[in-house]
Amino acid sequence: MRGPRSRRHHGGRWRVLARVERFAEPALMLLLRERPAHGYELLERLPELTGEQRIEMGNLYRLLRALEEEGLVSSEWDASSPGPAKRRYSLTPAGSRLLDQWVDALRQAQLRTERFLARYEERR
């Protein structure tokens, strides 16, 4: 067991990382909408969308299965390619619709943040 990690940064400063919660979810769906892929590939391509922050492998696979249970992605074992068995995921029509909803939500978040930043600049 490791020691507890407070929200304090090592230098006595707070960690300041503005992340959209569950951003991995829409990011995943966007990649899958572009083309089907397997988990490990998604893991490598996700930073294109999330920035540096590399998402947790374990959570990624759990998320993929959760999405599949809801019918948002589908998958099958890919026996064709060599190497360890891969599971190939695709976005379903329902998943595509959910991505659209995420995009709406993200646009709203953009507006909120924009307003925040404008207000910050106002009385600098």
Next chain:
Amino acid sequence: MRGPRSRRHHGGRWRVLARVERFAEPALMLLLRERPAHGYELLERLPELTGEQRIEMGNLYRLLRALEEEGLVSSEWDASSPGPAKRRYSLTPAGSRLLDQWVDALRQAQLRTERFLARYEERR
């Protein structure tokens, strides 16, 4: 004990709410930079920045005390005004610097989301 709340929305759809995590923190600090205020007043003014989402009272006071412990805000009981005792919070210089860091982080988040949305539009 209430029943477990899944991430499923009432209609069988997933809840889609793009929120920046811990957004209440910079929002609070921005309000306090504009002028000192007590907790209840902040609670009412926060939606100006967070949108509809009204932040939890309990968590707000806990956050204020956590910020104070770190020297980011300071406070004292305000005996002058009538009514129940109020605690008046102000942003310290250290708090102001942390707000600046938050703004940087939020700008980066804006850029990430912008890239995401552009990529989404690309191959609609």
Next chain:
DNA sequence: GACATATATGTGTGTTTTACATGTATTGAG
């Protein structure tokens, strides 16, 4: 003056989300 309502500050605890640690199996390079 009893009573409801609004103001104001808090504590306790459950749920959800994210982070970290670890386990298993296949393949190719040396």
Next chain:
DNA sequence: CTCAATACATGTAAAACACACATATATGTC
């Protein structure tokens, strides 16, 4: 054979957030 990379997965701790409730002061009203 051994090591590293690929690929998929589970277990659990910590952090963030949501919900419920406790306490106290003032104000209007019947």
